[in-house]
Amino acid sequence: MHQPGHQPVSRRFTIRLLGALGAAAGPLLGATGCVATVPPGALPRTPAPAPAAAGRAAGGGAAAGARIDALLERLTLDEKTALLHGAPDPAPLGQAGYVPGVPRLGIAPLRIADGPAGVRVTGPATALPAPVLLASAFDPALAREYGRVLGREGRALGQDVLLAPAAGLIRTPYGGRNADSFAEDPRLTADLVGEVVRGIQDEGLIAAVTGFALASQEQGRDTLDVIADEQTLHETGLRGFEAAAAAGAGAVAGAHHKVNGAHACENRPLIEHVLRGLWGFDGWVLSDRDAPHGTVAAITAGLDMELPSGTRFGAPLLRAVHGGAVHEEAVDAAVRRILTTMDRFGLLAPRPPARPARDPAAGARTARKVATAGAVLLHNVRGTLPLTGAAARSLAVIGSTARFPRTGGGGARVPSGRAESPLTAIERRAGKGATVHYALGEDVYGRPLPAASLTPAVGLEDRTVAPGRTWSHDARFTLPAEDEWTLLVHHTGAGPPSVRLDGKELFPGLQDPAAPGGGLPATAPDGMAVRRATVRLAAGTHRLQVGARGGAAGRRFRLRHTTRATRAADLAEAVAAARRAHSVVLFAYEEATEGRDRASLGLPGGQSGLIEAVAAANPRTTVVLNTPSATAMPWLARTGAVLLMYHPGQEGAGATADVLFGDADPGGRLTQTFPADGRATPVAGDPVRYPGAGGRLEYAEGVHGGHRWYDARQVAPLFPFGHGLSYTTFAYADLAVRPEHGGLRVEFTVRNTGRRRGAEVAQVYVGPSAELRAEQPARALAGYRRLVLEPGESHRVTLDVDARTLSSWDPRRQAWVAGSGPREVFAGRSSRELPLRGKAVVKSG
Numbered sequence: 001m002h003q004p005g006h007q008p009v010s011r012r013f014t015i016r017l018l019g020a021l022g023a024a025a026g027p028l029l030g031a032t033g034c035v036a037t038v039p040p041g042a043l044p045r046t047p048a049p050a051p052a053a054a055g056r057a058a059g060g061g062a063a064a065g066a067r068i069d070a071l072l073e074r075l076t077l078d079e080k081t082a083l084l085h086g087a088p089d090p091a092p093l094g095q096a097g098y099v100p101g102v103p104r105l106g107i108a109p110l111r112i113a114d115g116p117a118g119v120r121v122t123g124p125a126t127a128l129p130a131p132v133l134l135a136s137a138f139d140p141a142l143a144r145e146y147g148r149v150l151g152r153e154g155r156a157l158g159q160d161v162l163l164a165p166a167a168g169l170i171r172t173p174y175g176g177r178n179a180d181s182f183a184e185d186p187r188l189t190a191d192l193v194g195e196v197v198r199g200i201q202d203e204g205l206i207a208a209v210t211g212f213a214l215a216s217q218e219q220g221r222d223t224l225d226v227i228a229d230e231q232t233l234h235e236t237g238l239r240g241f242e243a244a245a246a247a248g249a250g251a252v253a254g255a256h257h258k259v260n261g262a263h264a265c266e267n268r269p270l271i272e273h274v275l276r277g278l279w280g281f282d283g284w285v286l287s288d289r290d291a292p293h294g295t296v297a298a299i300t301a302g303l304d305m306e307l308p309s310g311t312r313f314g315a316p317l318l319r320a321v322h323g324g325a326v327h328e329e330a331v332d333a334a335v336r337r338i339l340t341t342m343d344r345f346g347l348l349a350p351r352p353p354a355r356p357a358r359d360p361a362a363g364a365r366t367a368r369k370v371a372t373a374g375a376v377l378l379h380n381v382r383g384t385l386p387l388t389g390a391a392a393r394s395l396a397v398i399g400s401t402a403r404f405p406r407t408g409g410g411g412a413r414v415p416s417g418r419a420e421s422p423l424t425a426i427e428r429r430a431g432k433g434a435t436v437h438y439a440l441g442e443d444v445y446g447r448p449l450p451a452a453s454l455t456p457a458v459g460l461e462d463r464t465v466a467p468g469r470t471w472s473h474d475a476r477f478t479l480p481a482e483d484e485w486t487l488l489v490h491h492t493g494a495g496p497p498s499v500r501l502d503g504k505e506l507f508p509g510l511q512d513p514a515a516p517g518g519g520l521p522a523t524a525p526d527g528m529a530v531r532r533a534t535v536r537l538a539a540g541t542h543r544l545q546v547g548a549r550g551g552a553a554g555r556r557f558r559l560r561h562t563t564r565a566t567r568a569a570d571l572a573e574a575v576a577a578a579r580r581a582h583s584v585v586l587f588a589y590e591e592a593t594e595g596r597d598r599a600s601l602g603l604p605g606g607q608s609g610l611i612e613a614v615a616a617a618n619p620r621t622t623v624v625l626n627t628p629s630a631t632a633m634p635w636l637a638r639t640g641a642v643l644l645m646y647h648p649g650q651e652g653a654g655a656t657a658d659v660l661f662g663d664a665d666p667g668g669r670l671t672q673t674f675p676a677d678g679r680a681t682p683v684a685g686d687p688v689r690y691p692g693a694g695g696r697l698e699y700a701e702g703v704h705g706g707h708r709w710y711d712a713r714q715v716a717p718l719f720p721f722g723h724g725l726s727y728t729t730f731a732y733a734d735l736a737v738r739p740e741h742g743g744l745r746v747e748f749t750v751r752n753t754g755r756r757r758g759a760e761v762a763q764v765y766v767g768p769s770a771e772l773r774a775e776q777p778a779r780a781l782a783g784y785r786r787l788v789l790e791p792g793e794s795h796r797v798t799l800d801v802d803a804r805t806l807s808s809w810d811p812r813r814q815a816w817v818a819g820s821g822p823r824e825v826f827a828g829r830s831s832r833e834l835p836l837r838g839k840a841v842v843k844s845g
Contacts, residue, residue: 067348068339072332074105080335081317083107085310093158094122096289097307107339108160108347112208112286112307115164116180117649118414119153126153126363127407127414129371129649130628131165131196135182136374136646136668136724138761139786140195147199147207149366154205156358160347161206163253165196167240168211170672171705172683172690173630176218176597179647183671184706185721186239187781187805194243204353206250206345208286212241213270214699215255219597219691225258228699231775234809235703238274245279250341252283254303256291257697262301265291271302278814284337296325304334364418364651371655373759376644377666377725378674384620384640386662386727387583391620393434396577397423398441398614399587399624404525406589406626408647418650422587422624425653429661439577440570441586441610444520445530446488446560453477454544460559465550472547481539483563490528491557497548499533499559506533519590519604528556567606571613578618583640585622585660586614592628597691601632601678611635624656630674633718644668662727667759667786669724669830673707676718682709703808707831708777722763722781722830728754728791730829732762735836737825739843742803742818746782748827748836749796752789760787764799765826765834766806769819769842774808776819779826782806801825806842820844 079102089098089111097112114120117128126149128134134146147165154162166177170184182189193209200207214226214237228237241252252275254265264270265287275281286305292298292312299317306313320326339348346353377385387395402423408414427436448461454475465471487506489496496507524530548557578584588607592598602608615621615638622641625631626648636642643666645656658664675681682701683690689700699705704712707721729752736747750762764783768776782801789795806823807816820842828834
């Protein structure tokens with residue numbers, strides 16, 4: 001949404017609050033809010049190609065249908081099935097998939113890249129902030145701008161389809177890919193998904209919305225049967241996908257697991273009844289990597305394309321058609337959907353749209369804008385932030401990620417080719433007259449093993465093994481006393497070299513890069529993979545054997561270590577630096593990953609102990625969190641401030657410095673609840689809820705997920721949904737609520753009562769309807785408004801809460817039913833800071 005600049009002190013704003021479908025919500029309910037069923041194809045659509053983008057549309061309606069019919073008549077069965085699965089790319093760009101075209105008929109190939117925080121190909125691309133950081137800005141207009149960067153870059157980098165955005169919810173704080181999602185709240189998720197889709201497709205790139213459906217965790221993602229009742233599905237887990245369909249998304253990507261008994265890529269109720277029937281989706285459905293399990297089941301359920309190869313939709317599909325198990329009409333229907341979407345984006349035109357040049361500068365500007373707008377100031381006491389005066393002139397900067405930035409994490413890492421370190425940005429902003437001391441704090445990459453400490457001596461800091469060659473060394477070393485070592489191997493190639501200590505292999509097999517680290521960095525600053533093993537060593541002599549094969553491409557590796565003494569020295573150096581400085585900025589991190597959930601909500605390694613020791617030495621310590629999701633903070637009370645930057649992208653250093661020094665107000669608010677105790681969350685206490693048991697995972701919380709659960713159970717979180725501090729203060733007043741057009745009109749005033757310009761996210765929640773016989777949340781987010789206010793400036797905000805927002809899904813009627821009667825309305829700064837309360841009667845139809 002538009003962020004207003006400085007205006008006269010009194011202004012009036014009117015905002016239309018829509019449901020998950022944005023402007024398409026209306027047709028689901030009449031103006032009076034009465035029940036309405038949704039026939040297939042009834043939803044209005046956002047045109048995929050913007051007219052300003054050259055060559056997008058090749059025509060529509062009957063003419064487009066005739067073109068596709070003509071192509072189908074000329075395609076052979078072999079050519080049709082070749083359009084339904086991936087294959088090796090003759091010009092590999094490192095993308096997620098390649099689908100050969102049919103050159104004789106002018107059908108171009110499709111190149112499909114991974115997202116969602118950038119276009120992941122072999123070459124450099126803009127590394128955008130994680131989607132969860134984008135969401136923290138509560139700004140749909142910014143989400144569209146973010147999508148446009150993805151769209152332009154994807155086109156410029158030779159791609160046609162981008163696997164983005166992820167439309168599922170953050171359901172558990174342990175989710176390994178929470179940073180790739182937007183929020184725990186279905187309303188906010190839906191708003192942002194729709195705008196990112198529009199932004200991607202504004203630039204002519206096809207958005208393939210991922211995780212359909214209920215893909216909220218990594219543990220068991222290939223095997224679990226995820227069970228959710230129909231009301232829960234429609235009101236929570238499907239809201240983002242519904243919004244994507246209403247925004248005109250060109251494709252949807254199915255997940256690996258089962259949903260209510262059927263694999264997501266073979267789930268006819270989800271694909272045909274809900275996606276295509278209720279929502280009118282007319283793009284194509286493709287699979288996540290190797291997600292289909294059966295050929296006949298998948299094609300007849302409505303899956304159109306298999307990635308990355310043709311395990312199910314290659315030769316097996318041909319055999320199924322020839323054998324009569326699959327009618328060729330099912331193949332034709334899948335091909336038609338793919339070709340129709342390609343035609344819609346101009347990809348079947350005799351002269352496809354020209355690809356734009358990359359605009360790295362524009363991408364960088366958006367990346368920094370998002371990182372600044374989404375920065376969440378969780379905690380700030382004793383005037384710790386912003387850094388001004390003496391605090392800005394005498395600083396200690398601590399942490400490995402202050403020097404070696406972590407711009408992305410897990411499945412969303414994009415090689416940008418540029419990322420300044422936060423230390424450099426802080427030094428530059430502090431200026432020449434300031435003193436900035438750096439201390440490592442905790443060594444996560446290790447120190448070289450001195451060659452002379454090994455007998456026979458050998459250098460293990462930078463070994464190169466030529467292609468087809470092998471290298472090995474057998475040495476001994478002696479310790480004068482018992483010690484605990486962490487051995488770290490940095491390496492290129494598919495797996496680590498062999499490292500045997502006293503006959504035991506420390507790095508067996510092709511381990512998951514995240515497995516040994518438990519949230520520690522899985523890659524070194526130069527891109528090498530990192531593996532770690534911690535061992536207790538007795539006093540005396542030990543045998544170290546190292547061996548490596550060069551393979552076809554050769555390899556490099558280095559072997560490093562840390563000891564009790566090196567760890568103690570690093571900690572002492574950090575504490576000493578903290579004591580010498582007026583203020584401390586300590587960077588903490590966690591590395592999350594695709595394929596693995598988090599084992600703990602605590603910071604990995606020795607970071608909690610480091611924060612405790614540094615904050616004890618200097619209470620003016622700011623902790624900057626580069627973490628993926630909710631984090632436990634046993635050290636919180638000792639610190640002066642906590643700034644959450646998540647994975648901030650390539651421009652994260654500059655954005656962090658902007659907020660630390662007060663050049664920008666921290667404009668972000670939490671889109672997920674931070675629990676006070678990891679054992680008290682909506683999915684805790686029952687393994688069937690998380691991580692699953694007996695092959696089942698049940699969404700037993702129903703519609704009471706996220707902040708709704710904390711409200712219903714009256715559980716106090718560490719930080720609530722919507723929480724975030726500013727460098728100024730705000731007051732809310734004069735709430736007025738009245739019924740209007742089957743919904744509610746909500747008005748209130750927000751005033752900046754401080755001395756600085758600041759960003760605020762005003763939030764509106766509604767209570768349940770006593771007349772609606774359905775499970776309802778204690779409070780549901782009904783809308784929000786991002787404001788930028790000058791000191792003393794007031795805004796009168798008007799929010800229209802439509803009938804869809806006040807409705808519940810009725811499985812018996814297959815329709816939304818309006819919640820009429822008295823409804824409470826709350827307004828304020830977070831789900832737990834709601835100073836304004838009012839009530840109005842919603843009129844039934």
